[in-house]
Every structure is written in structure tokens, then in C-alpha cells.
Amino acid sequence: MNSNFKIYVAPIAGVTDYSYRRILNEFAPDLVFTEMVSSNAVMMANEKTVGQLLRLNPGDGVQIFGKDIEYMKDSAKFAEGAGAKKIDVNLGCPMPKIVKNGYGSALLADPEHVKKMMYEIRESLSDDTTLSMKIRIGYKQHKNPLEMAEIAQELGLSHITIHGRTREQMYSGVANWEVIKRVKEEVSIPVIGNGDLFTAEDALERANMAGVDGVMLARGIFGNPWLIRQIREIMETGEVKTQVTVDDRIDMAIKHIGYVMEDVFDREFYFEIRKHLCWYIKGLKYSSQMKNLINRSQNYEELIEILENLREINKKCEV
Numbered sequence: 461m462n463s464n465f466k467i468y469v470a471p472i473a474g475v476t477d478y479s480y481r482r483i484l485n486e487f488a489p490d491l492v493f494t495e496m497v498s499s500n501a502v503m504m505a506n507e508k509t510v511g512q513l514l515r516l517n518p519g520d521g522v523q524i525f526g527k528d529i530e531y532m533k534d535s536a537k538f539a540e541g542a543g544a545k546k547i548d549v550n551l552g553c554p555m556p557k558i559v560k561n562g563y564g565s566a567l568l569a570d571p572e573h574v575k576k577m578m579y580e581i582r583e584s585l586s587d588d589t590t591l592s593m594k595i596r597i598g599y600k601q602h603k604n605p606l607e608m609a610e611i612a613q614e615l616g617l618s619h620i621t622i623h624g625r626t627r628e629q630m631y632s633g634v635a636n637w638e639v640i641k642r643v644k645e646e647v648s649i650p651v652i653g654n655g656d657l658f659t660a661e662d663a664l665e666r667a668n669m670a671g672v673d674g675v676m677l678a679r680g681i682f683g684n685p686w687l688i689r690q691i692r693e694i695m696e697t698g699e700v701k702t703q704v705t706v707d708d709r710i711d712m713a714i715k716h717i718g719y720v721m722e723d724v725f726d727r728e729f730y731f732e733i734r735k736h737l738c739w740y741i742k743g744l745k746y747s748s749q750m751k752n753l754i755n756r757s758q759n760y761e762e763l764i765e766i767l768e769n770l771r772e773i774n775k776k777c778e779v
Contacts, residue, residue: 465667465695466490466674467688468621468652469681470594471523471548474732478515479719483712484681487688490674491521496550499526499535514542521546523594525553527562529577533584536591545589546618549578551608552596554627559599565627568599568608575611582615590618594654594676597639598626605639609647619650621676631679641670652676660690660700667695683739685712706744706778710771713740717760729758737763741770745777 469476469484471493476484484492497513502524514522522544524535536547551574553564560566567574574593582591593612597605605622612620622643624635635655644651650673657663658680667675680687686708690700716736724730737754741747750770757763 464673466619466650466652467691468674468676469493469688470621470654470676470678471496471521471550472678474735475682477732478512478517479716479723479733480736481517481520482719482723483716484685484688485517485519487685488692489677489688491519491546492517493521493523493548496553497522497524497535497539499524499528499531502535502538503531514539514544516543519546520544521548523548523550525550525558525563527567527573527577529573529580532577533580536581537584540585540589546592547581547585547589548592548594548621549581550594552594552621552623552627554596554625554630559627565596565599568595568627569602571607571611574608575615578611578615578617582617591615592617592619592621594621594623596623596625596627597636598628600628606643606646609643609649609651613647613649617649619652619673620647621652621654624653624655637666637670640672644671644673650674654678658687660687660694663691664694683709683736683742706771706774709740709744710767713737713767714764716740717763721760729760731758733760733763737767741767744770744774746770746773 467489469489469492473495476493476495481492495513522539526532539547550564551567558564585591595605595608609620622640624637624640640653652674653666653670653672654676657675657677663675686702686704689702693701717733720730720733734754738751741750750766753766
């Protein structure tokens with residue numbers, strides 16, 4: 461496998477917040493993105509966007525979405541000014557509230573607008589700030605991801621990430637890595653593959669098949685930051701060496717709570733932590749019962765106690 465093979469973490473609304481990015485970065489991915497940032501919100505100086513979404517760890521990338529070229533250009537410059545040196549443009553989000561406004565994957569229907577928008581953004585940024593795009597393989601009747609890859613190549617973007625589903629598939633069905641492979645064969649720009657990467661073996665198989673320059677992880681890292689290390693291991697040695705134990709999962713969940721307590725000052729309890737904790741403990745014995753307790757709790761110390769109880773229960777089950 462190419463020693464330059466990249467492992468990226470996707471921008472995921474409600475997931476890749478500041479605290480979880482702290483954890484993800486400890487596993488040394490090549491790039492981690494913030495949650496998606498609305499160009500409209502940036503231009504309206506939305507406090508949540510500016511204060512939370514653009515709170516960056518060193519090296520974090522920022523993905524912006526929108527359609528208005530001036531807004532997109534100014535938002536990219538704003539993110540750059542906040543410290544981001546890697547800017548990505550979302551042309552793939554399938555969510556109805558995004559698409560109905562002509563954003564995300566809806567932009568795949570208008571390659572000329574995309575080309576003009578990406579050119580304007582590229583011209584507005586410093587030479588040492590990279591620009592990339594993320595797409596899906598189709599939107600309605602518009603199913604020509606190669607056209608977008610050629611635009612990215614023509615404009616000298618750093619890479620293009622391709623999710624192997626159409627907008628209409630949302631997250632159902634199976635990601636089509638054959639389409640990603642065909643695009644990769646036609647362009648010289650780095651192509652990053654995305655879709656259905658839940659294990660290191662998934663990443664190895666699909667990367668080898670499609671010949672991509674890297675992978676972007678999304679749902680696979682929900683409660684599983686170890687996947688980054690495992691993919692690196694299998695790419696470099698052919699085997700996964702990191703085995704995740706019950707203690708690893710509980711310890712990481714408690715560590716995540718600690719980071720949230722350090723990072724979140726504007727509210728008494730950060731409700732988003734609960735879904736992360738439920739992901740960490742998925743598959744453990746008695747996790748369903750503990751998830752119910754977690755989802756009713758609004759107290760960090762109580763959450764830690766629940767997790768420690770789960771640890772003890774699982775240890776006793778191992779005896």
C-alpha cells in the first residue's frame with residue numbers, strides 16, 4: 461500500500477465537535493474536519509457557528525456549505541482567518557433541509573456554478589491554504605462524478621472525496637466503489653473514497669479495489685476512534701494489531717466526558733455527550749439497560765458511575 465495513503469475523518473454534524481476531535485486527533489489521522497459550517501450562518505455572524513463550529517484544534521479542516529458564491533468565498537476566508545489551512549466544500553450532503561435550498565448534493569446538477577464557485581473560493585485563499593471538495597456519485601438524473609473530479613483537477617484542488625452513493629440513496633443500500641474506481645482511473649488528482657467503512661478490513665478491501673489515495677471515515681468512527689489506528693496498521697503491516705477491550709471502551713467514554721467538562725462552558729449539561737457514550741458501549745453485555753440510564757441522565761458524575769458499573773458487570777461476565 462502507498463505510504464502516502466491518507467486517512468481522513470468526515471465533517472459530521474452533531475458528531476465531530478471540538479471534544480470528539482480532540483480524541484480523534486490522538487489517533488493521528490491525516491485530517492479531521494469540523495462539523496459542516498453554513499456559509500449563511502457565518503455571514504450572519506451566528507454566535508454558535510463562530511464560537512463552537514470554528515473552535516479549532518491544530519490542523520483541523522473546515523467544510524463549508526452553501527450556494528451563494530460571495531457568501532461561500534467570504535466564509536472560506538473567515539475560516540482561514542480562524543486558523544483553518546484546509547478548506548473543503550460540501551457538494552454531497554443528502555439531507556432534505558440542505559438539498560431543498562440548492563446546497564449540498566443538489567449542486568451536482570449545476571457543474572458550471574460549481575466550477576465558478578470553486579474558482580472564486582480558490583482565488584480568495586492564500587496559496588498555502590488547500591481547497592478540496594466532497595461529492596456524491598449522483599443527484600437525480602445527474603450522475604457524472606467524473607465531471608466534478610475533472611473540475612477539481614482543472615482548478616488544482618488538493619483532492620476530491622467521493623461518497624459512493626447517490627443523493628437518493630441517502631445512507632441506505634451499499635456504497636458503489638466501482639464508480640469511485642472508474643473516476644480514479646480517469647484523473648490524476650488525489651481521490652479519497654468514502655462509504656461503508658466500518659472495519660479496517662473494509663478499508664483495505666475497498667482501497668485496493670478502487671486504487672484510491674485514501675479513505676474518509678464517517679459512521680465507522682461513531683464510538684470507535686480506534687478504527688483510525690487499525691486502518692493504519694492493516695495498510696502498513698497487513699494485519700490489525702489494536703484490539704479494543706471493555707476497559708478501552710469504558711476508559712475512552714469517561715475520558716470523553718472529561719473533555720466535555722473542560723470544553724463546554726455555555727451550558728450546564730452537554731446533551732450530545734449521551735449519544736457518544738451509547739456508541740462506545742454498543743455491543744457490551746447489558747449495554748441496552750445502561751443506555752436507558754445514560755439517556756435519562758443530566759449529570760456527568762452520574763454518567764461516570766453508570767459506566768463504571770457497566771465495566772464491573774462485564775468483568776464479572778468474563779469470569
